[in-house]
Amino acid sequence: MSDLATIDVSGPGDGIVVARITGDLDLSNLHAVHAALVDAMPNDAHALVVDLAGVNFLDSSGVETLLRMQRSLSVRQQRFAVAIPAEAPIRRAIELSGAGADLALHPSVDAAIEALRADPGEVPAA
Numbered sequence: 518m519s520d521l522a523t524i525d526v527s528g529p530g531d532g533i534v535v536a537r538i539t540g541d542l543d544l545s546n547l548h549a550v551h552a553a554l555v556d557a558m559p560n561d562a563h564a565l566v567v568d569l570a571g572v573n574f575l576d577s578s579g580v581e582t583l584l585r586m587q588r589s590l591s592v593r594q595q596r597f598a599v600a601i602p603a604e605a606p607i608r609r610a611i612e613l614s615g616a617g618a619d620l621a622l623h624p625s626v627d628a629a630i631e632a633l634r635a636d637p638g639e640v641p642a643a
Contacts, residue, residue: 522540531634534564536567554590570601570625572604583599596633
Protein backbone atom coordinates (compact mmCIF):
# COMPACT_ATOMS: atom_id res chain seq x y z
CA MET A 518 0.00 0.00 0.00
CA SER A 519 1.17 3.50 -0.73
CA ASP A 520 2.32 5.72 2.12
CA LEU A 521 -0.47 8.07 1.03
CA ALA A 522 -3.29 5.82 2.29
CA THR A 523 -3.89 3.12 4.86
CA ILE A 524 -6.80 0.71 5.11
CA ASP A 525 -8.12 -0.82 8.31
CA VAL A 526 -10.59 -3.65 7.77
CA SER A 527 -13.14 -4.82 10.35
CA GLY A 528 -16.80 -5.61 10.45
CA PRO A 529 -19.85 -5.88 12.63
CA GLY A 530 -20.28 -9.46 11.47
CA ASP A 531 -23.30 -10.73 9.53
CA GLY A 532 -21.44 -10.61 6.23
CA ILE A 533 -20.67 -6.88 6.18
CA VAL A 534 -17.04 -5.77 5.93
CA VAL A 535 -15.99 -2.22 6.82
CA ALA A 536 -12.82 -0.75 5.30
CA ARG A 537 -11.69 2.55 6.85
CA ILE A 538 -9.38 4.45 4.56
CA THR A 539 -7.19 7.26 5.86
CA GLY A 540 -4.88 9.52 3.92
CA ASP A 541 -5.09 10.43 0.24
CA LEU A 542 -6.66 8.63 -2.73
CA ASP A 543 -5.13 9.59 -6.04
CA LEU A 544 -3.48 8.23 -9.16
CA SER A 545 -0.38 7.14 -7.24
CA ASN A 546 -2.22 4.57 -5.15
CA LEU A 547 -5.49 3.72 -6.88
CA HIS A 548 -4.39 0.24 -8.00
CA ALA A 549 -3.02 -0.63 -4.56
CA VAL A 550 -6.19 0.59 -2.82
CA HIS A 551 -8.44 -1.33 -5.21
CA ALA A 552 -6.39 -4.52 -4.79
CA ALA A 553 -6.38 -4.18 -0.99
CA LEU A 554 -10.17 -3.71 -0.91
CA VAL A 555 -10.78 -6.72 -3.17
CA ASP A 556 -8.43 -8.82 -1.03
CA ALA A 557 -10.27 -7.71 2.12
CA MET A 558 -13.58 -9.13 0.87
CA PRO A 559 -14.08 -12.80 1.64
CA ASN A 560 -16.29 -14.70 -0.80
CA ASP A 561 -18.94 -15.28 1.88
CA ALA A 562 -19.34 -11.57 2.72
CA HIS A 563 -22.32 -9.89 1.14
CA ALA A 564 -21.37 -6.20 1.43
CA LEU A 565 -18.49 -3.77 1.79
CA VAL A 566 -18.72 -0.34 3.39
CA VAL A 567 -15.82 1.96 2.55
CA ASP A 568 -15.44 4.67 5.18
CA LEU A 569 -13.90 7.82 3.69
CA ALA A 570 -14.22 10.01 6.81
CA GLY A 571 -10.42 9.89 7.23
CA VAL A 572 -9.57 10.71 3.63
CA ASN A 573 -8.02 14.16 3.17
CA PHE A 574 -7.70 14.23 -0.61
CA LEU A 575 -9.63 12.52 -3.39
CA ASP A 576 -9.09 13.25 -7.06
CA SER A 577 -10.89 11.89 -10.12
CA SER A 578 -8.80 8.71 -10.10
CA GLY A 579 -9.89 8.12 -6.50
CA VAL A 580 -13.52 8.47 -7.58
CA GLU A 581 -12.82 6.02 -10.40
CA THR A 582 -11.37 3.59 -7.84
CA LEU A 583 -14.66 3.66 -5.94
CA LEU A 584 -16.63 3.00 -9.12
CA ARG A 585 -14.27 0.15 -10.10
CA MET A 586 -14.69 -1.34 -6.65
CA GLN A 587 -18.46 -1.23 -6.99
CA ARG A 588 -18.24 -2.98 -10.39
CA SER A 589 -15.81 -5.61 -9.05
CA LEU A 590 -18.13 -6.45 -6.16
CA SER A 591 -21.19 -6.49 -8.38
CA VAL A 592 -19.59 -9.21 -10.51
CA ARG A 593 -19.12 -11.20 -7.28
CA GLN A 594 -22.76 -10.57 -6.26
CA GLN A 595 -21.64 -8.40 -3.36
CA ARG A 596 -22.95 -4.95 -2.46
CA PHE A 597 -21.04 -1.72 -1.91
CA ALA A 598 -21.68 1.45 0.07
CA VAL A 599 -19.61 4.54 0.85
CA ALA A 600 -19.66 6.29 4.23
CA ILE A 601 -18.70 9.94 3.95
CA PRO A 602 -19.92 12.79 6.15
CA ALA A 603 -22.07 15.38 4.37
CA GLU A 604 -19.65 18.14 5.41
CA ALA A 605 -16.51 16.34 4.18
CA PRO A 606 -14.75 18.40 1.50
CA ILE A 607 -14.05 15.29 -0.58
CA ARG A 608 -17.78 14.50 -0.79
CA ARG A 609 -18.07 17.51 -3.08
CA ALA A 610 -15.54 15.90 -5.47
CA ILE A 611 -17.71 12.79 -5.67
CA GLU A 612 -20.87 14.81 -6.24
CA LEU A 613 -19.29 17.08 -8.86
CA SER A 614 -18.00 14.08 -10.78
CA GLY A 615 -21.54 12.73 -11.09
CA ALA A 616 -20.52 9.52 -9.32
CA GLY A 617 -22.73 10.39 -6.36
CA ALA A 618 -25.71 9.20 -8.40
CA ASP A 619 -24.03 5.83 -9.01
CA LEU A 620 -22.62 5.20 -5.54
CA ALA A 621 -24.62 4.51 -2.40
CA LEU A 622 -23.41 7.44 -0.26
CA HIS A 623 -24.22 7.51 3.46
CA PRO A 624 -23.26 10.07 6.14
CA SER A 625 -21.69 7.44 8.44
CA VAL A 626 -20.65 3.81 8.68
CA ASP A 627 -23.62 3.11 10.94
CA ALA A 628 -26.04 4.63 8.41
CA ALA A 629 -24.48 2.58 5.59
CA ILE A 630 -24.71 -0.65 7.58
CA GLU A 631 -28.29 0.11 8.56
CA ALA A 632 -29.22 0.73 4.91
CA LEU A 633 -27.56 -2.51 3.80
CA ARG A 634 -29.36 -4.48 6.49
CA ALA A 635 -32.72 -2.81 5.79
CA ASP A 636 -32.59 -3.41 2.04
CA PRO A 637 -30.66 -6.54 1.17
CA GLY A 638 -31.93 -6.02 -2.43
CA GLU A 639 -30.35 -6.87 -5.70
CA VAL A 640 -26.75 -6.12 -6.56
CA PRO A 641 -26.71 -3.54 -9.37
CA ALA A 642 -25.67 -4.82 -12.77
CA ALA A 643 -22.01 -4.35 -13.61
